[in-house]
Amino acid sequence: xxxxxxxxxxxxxxxxxxxxxxxxxxxxxxxxxxxxxxxxxxxxxxxxxxxxxxxxxxxxxxxxxxxxxxxxxxxxxxxxxxxxxxxxxxxxxxxxxxxxxxxxxxxxxxxxxxxxxxxxxxxxxxxxxxxxxxxxxxxxxxxxxxxxxxxxxxxxxxxxxxxxxxxxxxxxxxxxxxxxxxxxxxxxxxxxxxxxxxxxxxxxxxxxxxxxxxxxxxxxxxxxxxxxxxxxxxxxxxxxxxxxxxxxxxxxxxxxxxxxxxxxxxxxxxxxxxxxxxxxxxxxxxxxxxxxxxxxxxxxxxxxxxxxxxxxxxxxxxxxxxxxxxxxxxxxxxxxxxxxxxxxxxxxxxxxxxxxxxxxxxxxxx
Amino acid sequence: xxxxxxxxxxxxxxxxxxxxxxxxxxxxxxxxxxxxxxxxxxxxxxxxxxxxxxxxxxxxxxxxxxxxxxxxxxxxxxxxxxxxxxxxxxxxxxxxxxxxxxxxxxxxxxxxxxxxxxxxxxxxxxxxxxxxxxxxxxxxxxxxxxxxxxxxxxxxxxxxxxxxxxxxxxxxxxxxxxxxxxxxxxxxxxxxxxxxxxxxxxxxxxxxxxxxxxxxxxxxxxxxxxxxxxxxxxxxxxxxxxxxxxxxxxxxxxxxxxxxxxxxxxxxxxxxxxxxxxxxxxxxxxxxxxxxxxxxxxxxxxxxxxxxxxxxxxxxxxxxxxxxxxxxxxxxxxxxxxxxxxxxxxxxxxxxx
Numbered sequence: 001x002x003x004x005x006x007x008x009x010x011x012x013x014x015x016x017x018x019x020x021x022x023x024x025x026x027x028x029x030x031x032x033x034x035x036x037x038x039x040x041x042x043x044x045x046x047x048x049x050x051x052x053x054x055x056x057x058x059x060x061x062x063x064x065x066x067x068x069x070x071x072x073x074x075x076x077x078x079x080x081x082x083x084x085x086x087x088x089x090x091x092x093x094x095x096x097x098x099x100x101x102x103x104x105x106x107x108x109x110x111x112x113x114x115x116x117x118x119x120x121x122x123x124x125x126x127x128x129x130x131x132x133x134x135x136x137x138x139x140x141x142x143x144x145x146x147x148x149x150x151x152x153x154x155x156x157x158x159x160x161x162x163x164x165x166x167x168x169x170x171x172x173x174x175x176x177x178x179x180x181x182x183x184x185x186x187x188x189x190x191x192x193x194x195x196x197x198x199x200x201x202x203x204x205x206x207x208x209x210x211x212x213x214x215x216x217x218x219x220x221x222x223x224x225x226x227x228x229x230x231x232x233x234x235x236x237x238x239x240x241x242x243x244x245x246x247x248x249x250x251x252x253x254x255x256x257x258x259x260x261x262x263x264x265x266x267x268x269x270x271x272x273x274x275x276x277x278x279x280x281x282x283x284x285x286x287x288x289x290x291x292x293x294x295x296x297x298x299x300x301x302x303x304x305x306x307x308x309x310x311x312x313x314x315x316x317x318x319x320x321x322x323x324x325x326x327x328x329x330x331x332x333x334x335x336x337x338x339x340x341x342x343x344x345x346x347x348x349x350x351x352x353x354x355x356x357x358x359x360x361x362x363x364x365x366x
Numbered sequence: 367x368x369x370x371x372x373x374x375x376x377x378x379x380x381x382x383x384x385x386x387x388x389x390x391x392x393x394x395x396x397x398x399x400x401x402x403x404x405x406x407x408x409x410x411x412x413x414x415x416x417x418x419x420x421x422x423x424x425x426x427x428x429x430x431x432x433x434x435x436x437x438x439x440x441x442x443x444x445x446x447x448x449x450x451x452x453x454x455x456x457x458x459x460x461x462x463x464x465x466x467x468x469x470x471x472x473x474x475x476x477x478x479x480x481x482x483x484x485x486x487x488x489x490x491x492x493x494x495x496x497x498x499x500x501x502x503x504x505x506x507x508x509x510x511x512x513x514x515x516x517x518x519x520x521x522x523x524x525x526x527x528x529x530x531x532x533x534x535x536x537x538x539x540x541x542x543x544x545x546x547x548x549x550x551x552x553x554x555x556x557x558x559x560x561x562x563x564x565x566x567x568x569x570x571x572x573x574x575x576x577x578x579x580x581x582x583x584x585x586x587x588x589x590x591x592x593x594x595x596x597x598x599x600x601x602x603x604x605x606x607x608x609x610x611x612x613x614x615x616x617x618x619x620x621x622x623x624x625x626x627x628x629x630x631x632x633x634x635x636x637x638x639x640x641x642x643x644x645x646x647x648x649x650x651x652x653x654x655x656x657x658x659x660x661x662x663x664x665x666x667x668x669x670x671x672x673x674x675x676x677x678x679x680x681x682x683x684x685x686x687x688x689x690x691x692x693x694x695x696x697x698x699x700x701x702x703x704x705x706x707x708x709x710x711x712x713x714x715x716x717x718x719x
Contacts, residue, residue: 158537164655181510183512196501201554209562210562213499246514
């Protein structure tokens with residue numbers, strides 16, 4: 001039986017790392033009670049709350065947190081017509097938070113995610129682990145059988161070439177969940193009682209050329225390295241699909257990270273996922289996605305980005321072009337999505353003018 | 367075991383690099399005793415093997431090996447590579463091979479890990495090399511495919527190789543162990559995962575299992591360092607073999623898993639002495655890894671033998687002139703495939719020494 005840590009168990013770290021360089025982005029439509037439990041870990045940081053749904057509702061933020069809050073009216077005001085790229089009635093709206101942030105790092109978490117306990121009973125400081133993951137290199141070119149070699153107590157194994165031991169910068173840190181696992185609707189229907197109780201004490205780099213299903217529940221990334229590619233797509237109200245926002249972003253960022261020589265890590269930290277969403281509602285949202293992903297995955301597996309795509313924005317615009325070319329035939333939705341991807345980049349660049357006037361390449365193109 | 371495998375489908379192959387196997391076999395007795403064992407003595411080992419009673423086993427030593435493969439070819443099997451002779455003469459479907467300085471490990475709850483059972487579970491459940499599952503092995507109990515995992519990829523492919531890990535003395539190279547003299551691997555990672563297709567991995571021979579029927583001669587006793595010694599720090603044969611296996615598996619659509627089970631690797635040897643004696647292996651990996659990353663097998667290579675021959679020829683062509691050790695490795699691979707064709711497939715039962 002796995003349980004969350006209580007608020008009293010969580011001990012604030014002596015020196016909160018990166019407190020002026022990291023924003024915590026939280027999408028919410030209900031309330032932010034869960035923040036009480038995270039207080040010792042989150043209080044030093046600035047929060048960006050993206051309020052989904054009815055903008056006339058007031059979302060109460062627990063006292064003592066430094067935050068900015070955006071509802072739909074704010075989004076429309078700030079982006080004008082470009083607000084069309086931000087989803088409504090779906091947690092995909094969180095990516096607006098990424099866009100308006102002025103920090104280097106983002107940590108995003110769902111409002112039904114609590115602090116987990118490790119096998120010794122200690123509360124897991126998820127934010128601290130994400131920071132460790134992002135501040136140490138990734139190793140996408142050769143698999144290390146002892147997982148992340150930069151973790152304390154680990155190292156590269158015999159046979160690992162020394163020339164590959166410097167690694168590459170880590171762009172994304174993908175955390176996991178105890179208790180309610182992130183299953184799709186069909187699996188939820190078949191296994192409604194299954195809980196993830198296995199604490200796997202590992203972080204590892206997802207190898208270059210390999211795609212993965214990126215979950216947005218417990219995710220951190222380097223905005224400078226990959227931010228513009230973290231668009232969570234068109235979901236929710238008025239859209240034919242839901243629960244594929246983070247998946248879409250995950251496939252896009254992985255292809256771009258592989259191209260630019262950046263790393264993606266997965267594994268620790270765990271959070272405790274408390275709420276199981278309704279599988280019938282989920283099925284209706286995911287239904288089309290389940291079929292479409294059979295076309296989408298081969299598309300991403302075969303995507304080739306030209307060498308002159310040396311920035312994330314250039315890669316993303318090229319990706320949008322190829323989505324329009326190759327996926328529109330699957331459904332006209334992808335035509336709309338490709339347009340929204342371009343709108344997103346335009347909005348991103350407007351809100352994040354390049355420092356020093358010229359945009360710097362984020363990495364070496366493959 | 368979670369799948370009904372008959373005990374007589376498994377061979378446990380032990381390469382005896384040291385002569386006294388008493389405590390090794392006694393510690394593993396609860397896990398090994400129901401299976402047939404093949405013990406292959408390192409042809410360079412002078413002392414008599416000490417083997418406790420009560421096992422169903424066959425022991426192979428130099429004179430017999432010379433008879434079967436010819437004394438010029440038996441040089442393939444010196445040192446840690448002696449176990450490959452066991453792979454050659456086995457007639458079972460699954461092989462499990464553990465170094466003779468490893469003992470059963472305990473999991474964090476204190477239970478002894480049955481490495482044999484774990485390896486068989488890994489080999490008899492599908493691998494998923496085409497898309498990474500963030501909850502690791504979806505066929506493990508209490509786990510499954512996560513949201514976003516394409517349904518068409520959920521049946522997986524056959525798992526041909528299971529690579530286990532090591533607690534205590536991790537399989538580090540000599541420079542790393544020499545630098546971090548006190549470092550021991552104490553982290554028990556409760557996961558098995560498939561190494562993605564297209565991704566290469568340094569496969570340690572210390573604790574492995576494979577489907578012999580499917581892989582045949584894909585594990586190759588080929589790369590022999592000039593100063594190869596009797597400690598793992600002084601060898602790279604398994605790393606070369608593993609890279610070859612991974613390339614073949616990727617080409618043929620077979621899976622390779624890594625992770626559980628753990629074994630406990632006892633402290634042995636001196637990394638600094640190994641480093642002084644033999645750093646060639648570390649240097650060679652700078653050539654070896656890019657080579658394997660660039661190997662492309664033609665569509666016409668549809669059998670394991672074809673694939674191994676292609677890799678051997680590519681090695682000879684691209685690495686042969688870099689260092690004689692590579693030319694020798696390429697030749698060894700071709701000799702091995704031929705040996706396998708003549709000895710590996712004979713249906714007559716093997717005879718003990």
